[in-house]
Amino acid sequence: MVRTDGSMKAAKFDYIQAATVDEVVDALAKGDGEAIVIAGGQTLMPMLSMRLARPETVIDINRIAELSGIEVASAANGDEVVIKACTRQAAALASDIIQTQLPLLAKAIAYVGHQQTRNRGTVGGSLSHADPASEIPLTALTMDAYVRLRSVAGTRDVAMVDYFLGPMMTARADNEILLSVHFPTAQTGVRTGTAFHEVSELRGDFAVVAAAAVIELDGAGTSTKVALGIGGADGVPKRITELEEKLRGGRIDPGGIHAALGEIADALSPGGDQHAGAAYRRRVAAVLGERALLEALAEAERA
Amino acid sequence: MNTVMNEHLGKNLHYVAHKRRVREDKRFVTGKGKYVQDVNLPFTKHAAVLPSPYPRARILSIDTAAAEALDGVQMVLTGEQMAVDCNPIRLGLKLPEINWYPLAVGMTCYVGEWVAIVVADDAYIAEDALDLIEVEYEPLAAIVDPERAFEDKDLLVHPGHGSNVLYHGNFLWGAVDEDFAAADDSLTFRARWGRSSTVPIETFGALASWDEGTEILDIWASIQMPNFVELMATTLGYPLNSIRLHQDVDVGGSYGVKRGIKQSVLVAYLSRKLHLPVRFIEDRLANMAGSDAHGPDRIFDTDVAFNNDGVIRSLKIRALDDAGAYPGRAPFQLAKPISAIVGPYKINSVKYEAISVCTNKSGQVPVRGFGQAPTNYMIEAAVDHVARHLGLDRLEVRRRNLIQADEFPYQIPPGSKYDSGDYQTVLQKALDLAGYDDLLARRDQARAEGRLAGIGIATVLEPGGGNNIFEYLMDPTAEITTFMEGCEVRVDAQGKITGIMGTTTSGQGHETMMATILGEELQFDPDDIRIVHADSLNALPTRSPIASRMAIMLGSAAAGAAGKIKDRAMAIAAHNLDRPIEDLEYAGGTISDRNDPSHKLTWAEICFIAYRAYHKLPDGMEPGFQAQYIFQVPGGGQLPDENNRVQVYPCYSFQAHIPYVEIDPGTGRVTVVDYAIAHDCGTVINPDIVRGMVIGGLAHGIGAALYEKFSYDDEGQFLTATFADYLMPSVHEIPDVKDVEHCTPSPLTSHGQKGSGEGGYLGAPAAIASAVNDALAPLGQQINELPMRMHKIEALINAKNSTMEKPR
Structure with missing residues (x-):
């Protein structure tokens, strides 16, 4: 049954369930600053409900397989752990890769919300929202991570030290989606x-x-x-x-x-x-x- | 069958006091509860409210044209129109120049006050329409600080009233000046209770439907409030018997706050205007800022007179309470605690100055204990201050002041007689449960290791049963001397039993409680007894489930009605068995001749006769099988004497709390590590329900002690409209609680039961404050303000350490 009188009563928006990252960046480009990506929705859903956020378009990335997962990759200065944006915080916490390669991140995620919110909330969502008191951004900064952003114009990497501009403000442009966050792994021999x-x-x-x-x-x-x-x-x-x-x-x-x-x-x-x-x-x-x-x-x- | 021997009652109990499943639990845990939002009427329209962004502003104009023009909008209503068609809400003290309407009229008095309401085809459209209403405000300086509000003669929340003082009264019970003069010593302290509350999961909701055919207004509302329908009727100008409140909806939590009068008047008014059902369900923002959400906000300045042995002689209490913008029942939350103004202690005399002021904040509503929890916090602080001042053990000071078991009934200076109690024994049970000696060693070990650790002690009362007579103490025109509760019992033609209660229930387990007592009295399995909630046109008199009163009042009424059923059965049996009643014996519905058990009438036969065989009824007996019983509050019925002495509440439950806390010296964060509580509410009807109240109340009290506060800034802007800012404890902040019951039955109730619904809440704030101050004592610091937020505690620690090395 569709409830028409509940406490969820967002302002009207267009909803796009994106199947690919290409669709997302296209929609962001068309949105011209009035489109927003939703992943786990642990922040955005209450803001929509309270009408504190009034986007014209909401782009749902939950079904994009390529945006989910954790892997070890080689990079210029050694290995790095790549966490795709839509990876659930709970999945990151449970990941052997995170537990063994990024123990600080594991320690931090244990403080993020509760099990119930971590089941939905995503690593990329925390980094995109960029609350100055939130745990994952702080950890990414401390570990010298960088994020990969993409728009219709292409892909770019931004180091954490250049990423946070102010409370809930980042270097990510309105037409960009955060694809992944990249953590350097520990040096050997130390x-x-x-x-x-x-x-x-x-x-x-x-x-x-x-x-x-x-x-x-x-x-x-x-x-x-x-x-x-x-x-x-x-x-x-x-x-x-x-x-x-x-x-x-x-x-x-x-x-x-x-x-x-x-x-x-x-x-x-x-x-x-x-x-x-x-x-x-x-x-x-x-x-x-x-x-x-x-x-x-x-x-x-x-x- | 399992029986519990209740030695105090001297009879075997078959169901009462047995650990039996709470019947309501099944529907709640399986998602089958039925709330206002689950009631669906065809063509229902949906309302949304426009809040004021200003604490105090003149409304220069409201332009609703664009909102009204929006497709799907049925109506936009403002306060001006409402004030023409309705009366102001008159609730509580008679303050004729303070006119409270459901929507602001001419002026807004707090952030979040509702300025307009929209009715639309769905909730989305209603919200859209709010954006289109244009209000022109002239912001004015706000009155925020209650002490300034009391003094201020110029800046007034309600200029017509002439001051910001809603109530100012002085009570003197006993020879206070003489007792102070005779005492060895005295001290003065301040204790401040923050603007916390109970915050139910379900916000307030109401659905109204005016029926033009019957001229009855049907309303479903998540209320917990006496006089609700009367108040709706007088505000709307309807005859009382034209409003039918449906009380068979579950109320999703309350503990006092589910008043909903302005919300219900609004949907009723709109439904009648539109000839359509109208529903309003508050969202959290509307609820926290502008609904019935805020509780007492109180400053106590207390003088205590005592002897060097720690015996407290007398108290002078000044309580200044911030009622917010509209008085409602707020001032009376200063009056109810007169019922137990000296706590469980033998204190010879009391002076009590009670002041209620209005400010530009959301109006205060009743909260669990109706002012008793703040008062208990102050009384316990007084005891701890005396102990600290004299260098005596807090426990020993309590033991020297507690009323002794052989002194009941014990009359306190304001006139109330405490019905029964055994405070020393209950305290000892709490100490045993806490392992007090080991706990002291643990605390001292923690201190030796450089940690801040403290043990709290609180011994407090929970007055139960209700009684409106405290209102008379503030307003002698309020000659209200009954506080009754009715119960009807019907036995049907199949012999099945139905109990009818006349009010809503908000999670307290009344159905279980009532079925248990009916089962006990009639000797039927309570699980086979149906309990229903009559609507307000069908209900017997009720004062609603406030004041920890339902076990006492509805329970005793149920026992009374069951007794009448039994009497009727016995009369039918005596007539048909041709035996005098004295020779008959009642067992599980069958009535037999004591001397010849084969000579009997079964329950089925009795029911058949009652319903079908008029020729077998005793002469003059009406056919059918039902009974009504209205229970008057025990000890009530009197006006105060010339010295303002009167019995307020009838029954007095007692609880002893022993929490253990540790404080992180670097951050000020308090962790409640352990908690022991011993509790005596007389006979426990259902152990799980009472345990839920004790532990749930305790969690609620930990919230009030450490976290919860509705905050405003100095300009009156509201800071805590969501749970990111109004901090409620979760399971992580509540320790595993060790609890034990003791039973000192009340002589005033059907089975010796007392109230338990306010539970651990009445002592936990005092106990946690005691523990935190014990932890801070080695630093020579203390905190006398709730909630004891970590940044305030850290500041105290830091002030002490500022010349020393920062602790790690």
């Missing part, structure tokens, strides 16, 4: 540790603040890579590059991490809302950043 920490008032909500860390140590225990990303404490997820540079290239110990924490607050310009003020976010970013770095360090040392 010991890698990762950690993801976040605080939210309710489990499964967007983070109030989140921290993601990667540390790589060589055989001598010297850090060859330090990456720290903070979410929820600025308009976009942020890398704390000053801290990374301070810690990279030597032996890392807890005291050194603690001494570098001031860089976190300096790198962030948080906003405030009823969940937490700017001062809270700044302080807690340092707390979670320290915890993530310590845990990543311990994991790398054990590896």
Whole structure:
């Protein structure tokens, strides 16, 4: 039975169930900024229902097989893990490839919503929506991933560091679809540790603040890579590059991490809302950043 | 058959107190519940409302022409038109200059207030039409802060009323000044309860259909409210007997908030105008901002007088409550707690100043406990403050102040007599369940490891049964001294039993409760007893399922009606068996001669005689087999004495809470790790229902303590219209709860039962606050405001640590 009086009452839109990516980019081109792609719908459906989003055209990509799946591919600088845009978060979490090759992403996805929302929500959807407190964008940034975008004009790759422009704003143009996200795999010959920490008032909500860390140590225990990303404490997820540079290239110990924490607050310009003020976010970013770095360090040392 | 010996009642119980399946569960878990949205009438039209974006604004003009011109739109209605055809909603205190209409008239008073309503062929068109309504507003400064609203004489929500004060009263029960003077010590504290509520899955919905042929308005509505039909009738100007409320729809959650009077008046009005059925189902945005969603929002300033041994002598309480834009029943949520204003403690005297103010916020509606949960939070905070001040153990201070088991019935200063209780024993059960000594060791170990850990203690009352007399304390023209509930029992020609209740149910399991009591009394399997909800034109008097009253009131009414059925059966048997009633014995419907059991009349024979064999009925007995019983609230019926002393609620359930929490010192996030509760609501009719209320209420209370708040910014803009911002706990935030029941029967009810519907909610906020403050105590910090959001706790920790190293 079609309900005509329920709480789903979106404004009128054209619906296209696309069978191929070509159809999607054609429709996006015709949409001229008024078309939007729907995948899992975990954000877009409520926004449509509340009429906070009023697209003229909604392009459904759920049935496009080529947009779903996880694989390891060779790239210029070694192997990379490719996650196609419409891959469900639940499938990513359950994937052996993700668990073994991208442990940080696995740790982060465990914080994304709930099992029920992860069953529908997609990896590409999280990256396209680009909430500054959301876990997958933060992880992609911290892991130096890039996304592949396509429009009728062609395909281009955008590194995460260039991708996030502001809250829910990215370098993806209105006529582009996000095809996939590409994560470099860990270097061989190094010991890698990762950690993801976040605080939210309710489990499964967007983070109030989140921290993601990667540390790589060589055989001598010297850090060859330090990456720290903070979410929820600025308009976009942020890398704390000053801290990374301070810690990279030597032996890392807890005291050194603690001494570098001031860089976190300096790198962030948080906003405030009823969940937490700017001062809270700044302080807690340092707390979670320290915890993530310590845990990543311990994991790398054990590896 | 399995029987439970209820030693306090001194009789064997066959069904009451047995763990038996809750009959409603099947339809809910299999998706067979029937809600307002499931009622389908041909040609039904659909309504949508236009909310005000401003907290306070003059409405200069509303242009509905474009909306009306949209294909599929039936009607667009504004407040001006409504005010011509309807009366203002008069609910609660008599405040003649505050005119509350279902739609804003001339002025909007809060963000989300409904300015216009559209009726269209479907919900999509109705929403489209809202976009086409052009409203010209003149925004004005809003009144947001309740303390400023109380003082302000110029900036008024309702200028005609002359102030923002809806109610301001002073009560004095006992020699407060003398008790303060005689006490060893005193202290003052503030406790603030946030604007939280109950948030049901089902928003409010109503479907109305005016029948021109019968001149009856049929309405299906997800309500839980006394006087609902009367209020509709007076607002619409209809005779009361022209409105038929169908009460056989399931109500998808309420705990007080499903009032829906303005919604129902709107669909009724529109249906009659259009000669078509009209349905309105709120969406979440309309519900959270502009419907009946917000609960008490209260500031307590309390003085406590006590002796050095921790014995509390007297209280001076000032409660300032923010009712929002329209008063409704809000002010009375300050009055009901008079029923248990000293909690379970022997406190000799009380001064109580109650103030209700209006602000430019969504209007406050009743919430679970009707003001008791905030009051319990304040009373428990008082006990903890005294203990902390004196350096005494919180548990010991409670033990020294609790009413003793041999002191019942115990009359408190405002006049209510607590019916029964054994508070010390229940507290001990909670401590045993929590493993209190081990818990202390665990807390101390956690502290030794650098964590913040705390144990909460709360011992609180749940007054149950209802009684409107508190309204008289605020408004002496409200001479309402009954708060009855009716039950009808019909035995049909096949001998099958049907119980009829006269009100809706919103998940409390009334059908199970009523069938259990009828089965117990008539000795029939409750599963074979049908329970139905009469519509309002067929129903016996009811005050609806509020005030933790249905087990007490409907349960006792059902027992009373069953007793009349039994009496009638006995009279028929005595007549036909030619024996005096004293010689007869009733067993499972068969009535036999005690001295000659073969001389008997079966249930089938009794029913046949009642329905078919008039010649075998005793002289003067009417044919048929039914009975009605209206139960008056025990201890009610009196007006207050000259000192404002009166019995308010009849029955007093008790609960002792022991939660254990840990706080992340870096983020301020509280985790409720463990929870033990001991609960005494007298005789438990159905253990699973009571357990559901205890644990569900506890979860609700954890929400109020840590997460839930409807927030406005300083300009009056509404910040929490969705669940992204109004934070409700899920199963992840609620620990596994250990619970135990104790039974101190009430002497006032049919089986010793008391109320349990407010359950764990009445103590959990106080208990969690106690635990959080215990955890913060080593830092010398405390928080006296709910919800205790993590950023506020972190700020307290950080303030303490700002000169020290940041904790990890």
